[in-house]
Amino acid sequence: MTLKNTVFVFFMALLAASSTAQARKVQCLQSNGQWQLTVDGQPYYVKGAGGHVQQKKLVEIGGNTIRTWGADDAKAILDEAQSNGLMVMMGLWVQHERHGFDYDDPVKVQAQLDNFRKVVMELKDHPALLIWGVGNEVDLFYKNTNVWYAVEDIAKMIKELDPNHPTCTVTAGFDPAETALLIERTPSIDIYGINTYGDIGGVKEGIRKTAWKKPYMITEWGPNGHWEVNKANWGAPIEQNSHEKALSYAERYTKYIAGDPEMCIGSFVFLWGQKQETTSTWYGLFSESGYTSEAIDVLHRIWREKSPANAAPVIQPSKLNGGSKLDNVEVVAGDKCLALMEVLDPDHDKVQIVVQVIPESTDIKAGGDAESAPLPLSGLGMRVHANQAKFYAPGNPGQYRLFIFAYDGKGAYAYENIPFLVKPRPADAPPARPVAFKRFSMTFE
Helix, strand or coil: CCHHHHHHHHHHHHHHHHHHHHCCCEEEEEECCEEEEEECCEECCEEEEECCCCHHHHHHCCCCEEECCCCCCHHHHHHHHHHCCCEEEEEECCCCHHHCCCCCCHHHHHHHHHHHHHHHHHHCCCCCEEEEEEEECCCCCCCCCCHHHHHHHHHHHHHHHCCCCCEEEEEECCCHHHHHHHHHHCCCCCEEEEECCCCHHHHHHHHHCCCCCCCEEEEEECCCCCCCCCECCCCCECCCCHHHHHHHHHHHHHHHHCCCCCCEEEEEECCCCCCCECECCCCCCECCCCCECHHHHHHHHHHHCCCCCCCCCEECCCEECCECCCCCEEEECCCEEEEECCEECCCCCCCEEEEEEEECCCCCCCCCCCCCCCCCCCCCCCEEECCEEEEECCCCCEEEEEEEEEECCCCEEEEEEEEEEEECCCCCCCCCCCCCCCCCCCCCC
């Protein structure tokens, strides 16, 4: 061996030793009937967010952990988290049957396992790594329960390669039958991860009726899901506004997450970011441009035990032509419309209100799969003044939503939307407004 090669080998050995020394020992321990996550021997309660953006904001409000669903850009995410003093539940995206993966195909199953082995070897000693997330909602719309054997093989492999970090797998909601499968088929899973929204209140009692004796986390939680809410007569799901969501976040965290210190070792609020899923506002805690919503203020008060320096505006239920979002509002194509809204700002900041009419989304997916967002309509003569917005109904019959956004100019916002139905204009009705309308009277004279 040449001197150059000797130096290189020595350097790589030092690097490997240094990397190993950086690995943190994470354990799930039980004492006096209560489960506790520890990092290097110190208690660690997961105050987490699902998503890896806006990390400094998470730290600001008292969060300590982020969650990913897959290992794309994993090293960069871990490095950024470490620089911000955060830890990571690193997701390994176990393929879904609903996306065409066949868990009766041993070649594909083995290839997936081999790929994850490489990922684990690469990341296992990173100091920001907290937990391995082995799959997310692989049970959604599935029939082949052999997927749980694959999850076990992955978790077992992780334990062989990485004794320092627990394993977790995540189901779509809580189901006792699913829990029984986890117990039977995935003994190498240390933590049960549950994604739950409107049904979160049933987890604490429900899990105790099963034979699951290990800890659990609420790995996604937030507002009522779009499948859990009332719908308009034409099928459009009715979304909570930002204030209604904030109230539910406060109740759900206090009662159902912090409210089970015996078995629940933390949670990940969803979504730490913004995405189109049924609407552009349904799950994201931020606006598309990064404005924070009132739910983030709630987390700040809970985690920091004090109020944020700047509070988000608070929106009250709005009206469209006298009806609320619960009133099945219908209008005639081309008719004049009036929206009334009330927004309060706790800091008395001047609030800018933006009102948009957006077609109802037709690109509805399941399980958080990517959706395309419909664009706001123009040419409706929209005028906003104080707490009123006046506009003409779209000329094309169909389903729409009136979106109301209120920005405080300091990085926070509030929102609400009202689904409404545009009906065809009767043949004997007066003509609708001209297509090339240019003048608009705030009193519709």
